Amino acid sequence: MSCCQGSCSCGKGDQFSVEQSIYLVQIASSQSVHSSFDWTKSPEKLVLEEEVVEVRFKSNRKVFYKNRMGLDLAKDDRIVVETEGGYDLGTVSLSGKLAGKRFEQQSGSNDKSQLANISRRATLEDLEHWLSAKKRERSSLLEARRISQNLGLEMSISDIEFQGDGQKANIYFSSKKSLDSQELVYLLSSAFKVKVEMNQTGII
Numbered sequence: 001m002s003c004c005q006g007s008c009s010c011g012k013g014d015q016f017s018v019e020q021s022i023y024l025v026q027i028a029s030s031q032s033v034h035s036s037f038d039w040t041k042s043p044e045k046l047v048l049e050e051e052v053v054e055v056r057f058k059s060n061r062k063v064f065y066k067n068r069m070g071l072d073l074a075k076d077d078r079i080v081v082e083t084e085g086g087y088d089l090g091t092v093s094l095s096g097k098l099a100g101k102r103f104e105q106q107s108g109s110n111d112k113s114q115l116a117n118i119s120r121r122a123t124l125e126d127l128e129h130w131l132s133a134k135k136r137e138r139s140s141l142l143e144a145r146r147i148s149q150n151l152g153l154e155m156s157i158s159d160i161e162f163q164g165d166g167q168k169a170n171i172y173f174s175s176k177k178s179l180d181s182q183e184l185v186y187l188l189s190s191a192f193k194v195k196v197e198m199n200q201t202g203i204i
Contacts, residue, residue: 089164
């Protein structure tokens with residue numbers, strides 16, 4: 001039976017609530033790395049293969065990252081990824097050659113230089129911070145809608161996603177036209193005590 005009613009933040013659809021999802025997390029004990037070596041080269045020229053990994057976040061949002069550390073990752077592993085000025089927590093959705101091929105298809109190249117890095121496997125402390133941030137999302141969504149209505153903005157705020165470190169909130173909205181959201185961002189940042197980023201997803 002669905003317990004999220006479509007608002008689950010665990011990144012795995014709406015089968016489990018955020019509170020229950022903590023018990024589904026598997027933290028692999030292995031911290032091994034895999035490398036691709038050319039043994040004909042001298043040792044100083046040996047480098048770790050920078051694998052591309054597809055990572056899933058809330059609402060099935062997917063982003064590609066570099067596995068610079070060479071972590072041995074598998075589907076559904078929980079990992080910490082770099083963000084501007086902080087970090088986020090996501091779930092591995094695709095790794096290995098298939099992830100590399102999908103990245104090339106979507107980007108039109110194999111240039112990984114602009115991709116952010118995977119930092120580490122998620123620890124219990126990381127997961128606790130993430131869970132605490134996720135618990136804020138429902139009440140923050142209602143508050144954001146109230147603030148936008150008070151400003152008289154013709155927009156519909158559909159979702160809020162807090163970053164895994166709790167330091168940033170991504171707000172997703174639709175509007176009839178381009179909006180001057182500077183005042184709204186200021187009021188939301190003041191209300192939530194975090195950095196706010198507005199993301200327009202459609203037209204109403």
